Amino acid sequence: MLFHEYLKNEIFEIVKKLLDKNNLESDFLKNNTFNVELSNKIDFGDLSSNVALVFSKFFRTSPLQLAEFISSELKQNKYVLKVEVIKPGFVNIFFTNSFWQNQLSQFIKLDGTYNYKLKTKSICIEFVSANPTGLMHIGHARGAVLGDTISSVLEEVGHNIIREYYINDAGEQIKKLYKTIVFHVENILESSKKKLSDDLYPGEYLKNIAQKIFKKFAIKDSNELKSFEQKIIDIILNDIKKDLVDLKIIHDNFVSEKKISSIDNINKLKNKLLKSKLAYFGFQEKPKNISSEDWEQKEQLLFCSKKFGDDSDRALMKPSGEMTYFMSDLLYHSNKIKRKFEILINIWGVDHFGYVKRLKNALSELIHDDYKLEIKLTSLVNLIKKGEKLKMSKRKGNYITMREVTKEVGVDALRFMMISRNADKTIDFDFDSLKIKNKDNPVFYVQYAYARCMSILETSKKKIKEIEKDAYKLDYLVLHEEKMLIKYICNFFNVIKNSSLYYEPHRITNYLYDLSKIFHNYWGLGNIDKEKKIITENDELTKSRLVLIRVVSMTLNKGLSLLKISSPKSM
Incomplete structure (x- = not known):
């Protein structure tokens, strides 16, 4: 059992005992929860709980009085060293060394394997889904790593995961792509240097693709390209996949938008929307940024967005008969729900913020199957070089591709940084700091902690064999830094669990950095006091410390592996 859950169960039983004593209904506990968290400061104990703050009103007492009662009950637990009550009603618990040594022994037996599987669910997580109109940029990288890591964490706790990419291969952007390739091929055929118009995609990448197509298929006339639309998409999509x-x-x-957007599928969805009175044929309101002279009202299919608090009813079909993005997404999500996924997770950019509620409202009214839709929005990534933020514009074609960033800083650094903060927080991606070898480079700092552990274990092979033969003792691990390491190690599975529950892999990167910091500080003690060296003249003490180092290395390796980041044995 996770030690958080152990303490939570102990507190739960105390509260239940109080309910019984006062002849109160225990059903109250089912709908109310309290937190038990690892304390950030040594003065606040090992674990801290807000239980008294949550339940005091129900018991018609002050949080402090309830906290004192819970404290007195917890003190009877043989593993509890002491309990302190802090205003306005927090309960801080200090555990005995034997408790932590027992927790570490249990962790060692699990050998770094997460053994607290949740109820298995079928989950489809859609991420990246970049339009096949060019190479991916750094924003795509953030969504890509976030989606992939969330998938790995969910797999770790026992869920069945499908990683999915929705190909936007229909609509205006594909027409624009085709026109851009035709333009470049005509320039080659005519030996011309015409400039791109604003309605075409800029950049050298598509120009190079046009040259490849021209050479490979010996194009003699741009009309020959009419059958090449899918080939163009496939070339770009293969580059994205690479x-x-x-x-x-x-x-x-x-999943191809074109393939699921058959006329039959579109008509079925239209009829369902109309029958459910969620849509109607009408006229959209004039956008504020368009003058009356330039605005022409045309009848089109509209979604009843105002019913759900939107400021206007939104278009589902364009006057031309083409689908809007909204209709396309409804069709795609209907397709996913038909495939019987229990949870749908979308990783989108923060620019979709206003769109989330609209989609959720439409789906909840349209489809009543048992499913859950979660949408994670990723904030911006600022690229920084030499202390200055790089200015980019995809519209103008001057943006740094994900491929270029990967080549410059490496896969490990890119993956770590893309999940170093919560998805809704902006990331400052500093190229220079990711090339230096110190604690300001977080991925180096964590990897170096692992390499340092492996170096210690490599030089102590003989003693390691003795540990494997004999029953190891942990009684010698009494230093504050050793206790901190044990606490953090034993918290690892709780971090994984919470990362899976809240879809927040940054909890793991933060955890690994903090664990590395505690380890580096512990290692450094030996430079100040020889008695605190890991390898000492006392064999039993050395063996205990080597066990601790081995578990630190195991935890770092497992965490990095979960993030698909390498664990170098030497640096």
Whole structure:
């Protein structure tokens, strides 16, 4: 059992005992929860709980009085060293050394394997889904690594995961792509240097693709390209797949918008929307940024967005008969729900913020199957070089590709940084700091902690064999830094669990950095006091410390592996 859950169960029983004593209904506990968290400061104990703050109103007492009662009950536990109550009603618990040594022994027996599987669910996580109109940029990298890591964490706790990429291969962007390739091929045929118009995609990448097609298929007339639209998409999509594989990302499914958007499927969805009175044929309101002279009202299919608090009803079909992005997404999500996934997770950019509620409202009214839709929005990534933020514009074609960033800083650094903060927080991606070898480079700092552990274990092979033969003792691990390491190690599975529950892999990167910091500080003690060296003249003490180092290395390796980041044995 996770030690958080152990303490939570102990507190739960105390509260239940109080309910019984006062003849109160225990059903109250089912709908109310409290937190038990690892304390950040030594003065606040090993674990801290807000239980008294949560339940005091129900018991018609002050948080402090309830906290004192819980404290007095907890003190009877043989593993509890002491309990302190802090205003306005927090309960801080200090455990005995034997408790932590017992927790570490249990962790060692599990050999770094997460053994607290959750109820298995079928989950489809859609991420990246970049338009096949060019190479991916750094924003795509963030969504790619986030989606892939969430998938890995969910797999770790026992869920069945499908990594999915939705190919936007229909609509205006594909027409624009085709026109851009035709333009470049005509320039080659005519030996011309015409400039791109604003309605075409800029950049050298598509120009190079046009040259490849021209040479490979010996194009003599641009009209020959009419049958090449799918070939163009496939070329770009293969480049995207290659870049993803280089980043250690492999999708299980690639779902084509074109294939699921048959006339029959579109008509079925339209009729269902109309029958459910969620849509109607009408006229969209004039956008504020368009003058009355330039605005022409045309009848089109509209979704009843105002019913759900939107400021206007949103278009589902364009006057031309083409689908809007909204209709396309409804069709795609209907397709996913038909495939019987219990949870759908989408990783989108923060620019989709206003769109989330609209999609959820439409699906909840349209489809009543048992499913859950979660949408994680990723904030911006600022690229920084020599202390200055790089200015980029995809519209103008001057942006740094994910491929270029990967080549410059490496896969490990890119993956670590893309999940170093919560998805809704901006990331400052500093190229220079990721090339230096100190604690300001977080991925180096964590990898170096692992390499340092392996170096210690390599030089102590003989003693390691003795440990494997004999029953090791942990009684010697009494230093504050040793206790901190044990606490953090034993918290590892709880970090994984919470990362899976909240879809927040940054909890793991932060954990690994903090664990590395505690370890580096512990290692450094030996430079100040020889009695605190890991290898000492006392064999039993040395063996205990080597066990601790081995478990630190095991935890770092497991954490990095979960993030698909390498664990170098030497640096």
